[in-house]
Each structure stands twice: as C-alpha cells, then as structure tokens.
C-alpha cells in the first residue's frame with residue numbers, strides 16, 4: 001500500500017503509475033486517478049495551447065509521413081516482426097519485464113492480421 005500525495009488515500013501499488021526510469025525504482029507520488037484528473041485539469045486550463053499544439057504538429061507529422069512513406073512502411077513491417085519475435089521469446093517469461101501496453105499492442109496487431117487472413121480465405 002502507498003499513500004497518494006494528492007488525495008491522501010492509501011491504495012495498492014498498482015494504482016500508481018511506474019516511473020519511466022528503470023534506475024530509479026518506484027512509483028509516482030499520485031495515484032492513477034489523481035494523475036488522470038491532473039492531466040484533464042491541465043488540458044482544460046490550457047485548451048488553447050493544446051489545440052494549437054495539435055494543429056501545428058499535425059501538419060508537421062503529415063508532411064513527414066508524406067515524404068517518408070516508404071521508409072515508414074518498412075519500419076512498420078520491421079517493428080511488427082520484432083514484436084512478434086519478442087513476444088514469442090517472452091511467452092514463458094514473466095510478463096511484467098515488458099511494459100504491458102506494448103504486449104497488448106503487439107497482440108492486437110497479431111489478432112488483426114490473423115483476422116484479415118481468415119477473412120481473405122473465406123472470400124476466395
């Protein structure tokens with residue numbers, strides 16, 4: 001259990017986000033609920049900033065994607081291959097050695113591709 005520094009409630013450790021840096025083992029001072037509320041509050045307070053940031057960066061991202069389409073496609077293929085290999089290798093290992101979202105993301109891609117290939121077979 002850990003006490004959240006924002007709401008003052010004692011909560012189990014998995015209610016706290018992990019710190020990003022591996023060398024400093026620990027959890028964030030505020031629980032996930034408070035972190036989320038903080039982000040929401042900040043975004044509402046800085047709505048103009050958020051909107052402008054998105055608008056500027058969307059354009060930049062789109063321009064980058066347009067000029068690097070082939071490179072990005074290749075990177076995507078290689079990324080998925082790497083994830084599939086890593087996933088197979090980690091299957092018998094403890095799951096929490098890898099960030100959970102990446103495992104879920106890779107699984108979803110795999111599922112989607114399986115689904116697509118099944119759909120293709122049914123059509124032909």
Ligand SMILES: [Zn+2]
Pocket residue numbers: 004005006007008009030031032033034
């Ligand atoms: Zn809290």
